[in-house]
Amino acid sequence: MRLNSPKMNLMYKACMKASRSLIRDFGEIEKLQVSSKGPADFVTAADRRTEKIIIEELLKAHPDFGVLSEEIGQINEANKNNRWIIDPIDGTINFLHGIPHFAISIAYEEKEEILCGLIFDPIKDEIFFAEKGSGAFFNNSRIRVSKKNKLKDSVLVTGGPKFGSLKKNKIFEEYVKVSKLTNAAVRKFGSAALAMSYVAAGRFDGYWEWELNYWDIAAGIVILKEAGGYVDLKKPKKNVNVVATNSKIHEELNSVLSID
Ligand code: IPD
Ligand code: CA
Numbered sequence: 001m002r003l004n005s006p007k008m009n010l011m012y013k014a015c016m017k018a019s020r021s022l023i024r025d026f027g028e029i030e031k032l033q034v035s036s037k038g039p040a041d042f043v044t045a046a047d048r049r050t051e052k053i054i055i056e057e058l059l060k061a062h063p064d065f066g067v068l069s070e071e072i073g074q075i076n077e078a079n080k081n082n083r084w085i086i087d088p089i090d091g092t093i094n095f096l097h098g099i100p101h102f103a104i105s106i107a108y109e110e111k112e113e114i115l116c117g118l119i120f121d122p123i124k125d126e127i128f129f130a131e132k133g134s135g136a137f138f139n140n141s142r143i144r145v146s147k148k149n150k151l152k153d154s155v156l157v158t159g160g161p162k163f164g165s166l167k168k169n170k171i172f173e174e175y176v177k178v179s180k181l182t183n184a185a186v187r188k189f190g191s192a193a194l195a196m197s198y199v200a201a202g203r204f205d206g207y208w209e210w211e212l213n214y215w216d217i218a219a220g221i222v223i224l225k226e227a228g229g230y231v232d233l234k235k236p237k238k239n240v241n242v243v244a245t246n247s248k249i250h251e252e253l254n255s256v257l258s259i260d
Contacts, residue, residue: 008131011106011118014057018050018088019104019122025049026123029098043089043096047071050088054106058084070215083109085218090119091191100124105193107218117219119193128197130226138201145229145246146202151182151256154205154249157195158188162211171210174257178208181256196220199244200227206245206253214240 025046029039051071059065059075066083067075084106089095091102100123108116118129128143130136136143148154156178161171179186187204189195192212198204200223217240221231230250234241245253 004134005116005131007108007116008118008129010058010061011108011116012127012129014054015104015106015118015120017057018053019120021053022046022050022089022104023122026095026098026100029095039096043092046095047089047092050104051086054086054088054104055084058106068215070213081111085109085114085215087193087213087215087218090193090216091189094190099190101189101194102191103193103197105215105219107215107222109218114218114222117222119197119219119223121194126197128200128223130200130223132222132226134226136200136223136226138197143201143227145200145224145227146205147248148205148246149248151184151206151249151252154182154184155203156184156186156206156208156253157198157204158186158207159190159192159195159209160211165211167210170258174210178253178256182252192216193220196224196231196244199229199246200224202227202246206243206249208241208243208253208257210239210241212240212242216240217242217244220244 048071051069055067064079066079068083069086087105089102090105095102103119103121105119107114116131120127128138158175161168192209195207196217197220199207224231224244230245230247232243243254
């Protein structure tokens with residue numbers, strides 16, 4: 001594992017510590033599925049516990065750094081220069097249903113640029129990480145995006161719409177349109193962080209999604225860029241719209257999508 005810088009090391013340690021209880025929690029889910037109450041409250045608790053462990057570890061080393069995290073929101077908001085961006089469980093619906101496809105995502109941002117990112121799928125024991133200028137890695141190996149240059153030969157991934165989405169119908173229409181017009185195979189796996197990682201590793205050729213939160217994709221941005229991909233954030237801050245590809249199919253995918 002090549003985790004050269006102190007920041008990457010810190011992110012890795014925090015992630016591994018948090019993942020131990022998350023794996024145990026996932027093991028409990030199956031039993032809770034059949035209980036009358038269902039596992040929803042349990043999952044919220046697992047989410048919060050994971051987040052707490054990660055934040056504690058990261059802030060122990062840098063108490064003054066900012067934090068943006070899905071459950072807790074912002075800490076040290078005034079620090080815009082150094083900030084951790086955390087999604088404790090990306091793929092919560094999968095987790096809730098006992099589907100082993102979710103990830104912990106941690107990014108480090110400096111002056112609004114993501115410099116390090118780490119995405120860990122604890123059940124498959126797969127880690128994707130990158131640091132600006134040092135390449136992207138999957139477990140112990142360097143990764144590169146795929147070489148596909150036509151949508152008709154590509155496998156794409158998308159996600160959403162979210163509950164309560166204002167553009168729900170448009171998002172469904174777009175999904176159908178891409179499938180119909182391009183002949184690409186389109187998948188929907190339920191984790192934006194893993195979708196970005198899989199494009200970086202060449203498993204998928206491209207990904208698009210509307211109305212994301214920044215923490216869903218922050219770590220994925222640097223991982224995909226360092227693997228040779230192209231990340232297009234149409235609305236960078238709120239309700240982020242993203243088109244992220246191996247670069248080669250980017251123009252063709254953009255020409256089919258009508259993301260604004
Ligand atoms: C969600 C997942 C999902 C995407 C949603 C996200 P969460 O994050 O990334 O794939 O379609 O838009 O909100 O809620 O599981 O952390
Ligand atoms: Ca998420």
